[in-house]
Amino acid sequence: MxxxxxxxxxxxxxxxxxxxxxxxxxxxxxxxxxxxxxxxxxxxxxxxxxxxxxxxxxxxxxxxxxxxxxxxxxxxxxxxxxxxxxxxxxxxxxxxxxxxxxxxxxxxxxxxxxxxxxxxxxxxxxxxxxxxxFGMPRTPALVGQVQPGSVAASIKLQPGDRIESIAGQDVRSFEDMRRVVSLRPGERVTIAFERAGSRQEVEARLGEQVVTDEFGQEFRIGLLGVLGGDRVLEKVPVLRIIPEATSYTFALTRSMIDGLVQIVTGRRSTKDLGGPLKMAQIAGQQASLGAFAFIQLIAxxxxxxxxxxxxxxxxxxxxxxxxxxxxxxxxxxxxxxxxxxxxxxxxxxxxxxxxxxxxxxxxxxxxxx
Structure with missing residues (x-):
């Protein structure tokens, strides 16, 4: 820490x-x-x-x-x-x-x-x-392992299943899946996945967990209970860099909209709203981790x-x-x-x-x- x-x-x-x-x-x-x-x-x-x-x-x-x-x-x-x-x-x-x-x-x-x-x-x-x-983070949205006793185990997900969408949002990578799930602790969602060429859908209530970051701050996140493979940074062709960066930016924007809707509808506590002081603290924390983390934060x-x-x-x-x-x-x-x-x-x-x-x-x- x-x-x-x-x-x-x-x-x-x-x-x-x-x-x-x-x-x-x-x-x-x-x-x-x-x-x-x-x-x-x-x-x-x-x-x-x-x-x-x-x-x-x-x-x-x-x-x-x-x-x-x-x-x-x-x-x-x-x-x-x-x-x-x-x-x-x-x-x-x-x-x-x-x-x-x-x-x-x-x-x-x-x-x-x-x-x-x-x-x-x-x-x-x-x-x-x-x-x-560096390449684009695009770890395949494949189930590598299913954690015992998890939500994924209760809906019988299996290693090799490919997650296609969660809560109506398309999932193209493991990073997408993590972003969608973490914003929905305790929510009931529809999970679509492909198994052996067949598309299936199930409903499940995501788990939740309070995690602590490097600076001792606690956050409540959603959990599915699956592990993926090794993180993949995919090389992007020159002509695809701007479109991929644009798509990535709007995916993050959609996450912000999700968070705001959850607060307005009462599914997420208003305590999660931060102001200038919190922004300043986060800026200092990320800057202390190095230029890479700080520039990502600026984005x-x-x-x-x-x-x-x-x-x-x-x-x-x-x-x-x-x-x-x-x-x-x-x-x-x-x-x-x-x-x-x-x-x-x-x-x-x-x-x-x-x-x-x-x-x-x-x-x-x-x-x-």
Whole structure:
């Protein structure tokens, strides 16, 4: 078991992880906005008072804020970093051609969508690099051994059976199977497998176990009770690297969606929700294990950031996308009053979630024990 990294190391690792992700996210907004001729007044990594910055020849102020928990691009015509239109004053006529809110709804949609897309593309690029250098993890989803007394034994799985799907999700490798099963402790699922060329399906309630990681943290995971063969890293043809990395990224995204659905439906405890403090701790732990583990974590964080920002919550990119789609359908913008109330509600929700996850994080650190 490893000791927890010191606080200074955790803080540095967190900044090194979250900083580039926020930069790529905002850069996605910025570059697509430039493609459509939108002017940017500020490009900020972090919030609050500026601690460093410069102004480029286009008049954009690039800066770093003291609170490194996000970032924003403030376009011409924005009232605030959340890209609400400034209704307190008219945009000068000479600036209307570069004003974000004077662009067609579909251009604004693409500008906002570009942020989360940039995070997914970064994750794909990281996984593609790993697959090119080391190969892709693709251990066959074959049952090697069945553990006595396990769920697999109770449904009479046998060595040589090939698992094809679990809980309606296709299984292409042992890694896929482990990912699907671990998210479903104690759940009743349908398991499809092939035996001697014949496809069979059975229903079973997965087992569960509390496991402890290298740093003494406990996690509740699902268990099937099968062992596979030796881990296989399959060489990927050059032309297949990007498609495979894309497929791998979206498989991880689906796992995140699974986890969120389980929390919302009550199948998983809300104690599993982590916030910035937990992210910082995990960043420090993975960085202490080496560059390989840390870069993999950055890819996971990038997927997480892209996914969260696509949620239809006002103040997040997903909330803006809903407004722009509504505008495209209605042929007119959502009323300023409705947008204002939506943004207020979205801000309250995000602050409440931040408070809740922070309390969760502190509890997981043993503060209330």
């Amino acid at each position: 490893f000791d927890q990294p010191p606080l200074w190391f955790i803080l540095i690792a967190f900044l090194l992880a979250i900083g580039p992700l926020v930069f790529f996210h905002e850069l996605g907004h910025y570059w697509v906005a430039r493609m459509f001729g939108v002017g940017a007044e500020q490009f900020s990594i972090g919030f609050g008072r500026e601690i460093a910055g410069w102004t480029d020849k286009r008049g954009t102020r690039w800066k770093v804020g003291w609170l490194p928990l996000g970032g924003y691009v403030r376009f011409v015509g924005d009232m605030n970093p959340a890209s609400q239109p400034d209704t307190t004053k008219d945009v000068a006529p000479e600036l209307r051609d570069i004003s974000f809110h004077h662009k067609p709804w579909w251009q604004r949609f693409l500008i906002v969508l570009a942020g989360p897309v940039a995070n997914f593309l970064l994750a794909i690029a990281i996984f593609a690099a790993f697959f090119a250098v 996971l964080f990038s997927i997480n950031l892209g996914f969260i920002n696509l949620l239809p919550v006002p103040m997040l990119d997903g909330g803006h996308l809903v407004f722009y789609v509504a505008e495209g359908i209605r042929r007119r913008p959502v009323s300023e009053r409705a947008q204002d109330w939506a943004f207020r509600g979205g801000l309250a929700l995000l602050l409440a979630l931040l408070l809740f996850t922070t309390v969760n994080d502190l509890a997981s650190f043993g503060l209330f024990g």
